[in-house]
Amino acid sequence: MIRRLFAAGLGATLLVPPRAFAATLATTPQQTEGPFYPVGFPADMDNDLVQVRGQPAQAMGTILHLQGRVLDTSGRTVPGAMVEIWQCDAQGIYDHPRQPGRERRDQAFQGYGRMLVDAEGRYNFRTLKPVAYPGRTPHIHFKVATAAGRPLTSQFYIAGEPQNERDFVYRDAARSPQQRERIEMRLQPAPGLEPGALATSMDIVVG
């Protein structure tokens, strides 16, 4: 009986149309959420983390335009995907109760933002080039929720950053060239967007 079921399953596999065997994209590796996911969301949680609504000051630090698409492993866009990012300010301080020295944080940095992807599956954030804090190489946390499956929680790093190789979270996620490509941001000057700003494009592939 078991043998017959196995044979039937094999036959079914061979009948799957060739399209189903198209090359698949490597998924973005899951990584720890870490201790600093917001416990209370800021009043302003749009996709511009450098400017807090109602405040004239702009956040300290180097501005980074982070954009990309949310795709499935076949390269199709994922309608309705929600992308969240969170990170520390330019001094390495999170807006979080567990953060020592939280009172010294840059009040002009939003720290967290979220947005729904557009019709082409695109997201974009105006945020900061991440900085190191004790024990961690620079990184941006992100989470993607879709209609299907559990949320993807991961982190972006800076390609070529010497501290990456000493960071255990990075090392655990960056085990192959394909995984590194999903989590390492190549930062490019973007003077056309705004003076002194950097930009990077990171597609997020959900399983």
Ligand SMILES: [Fe+2]
């Ligand atoms: Fe972190």
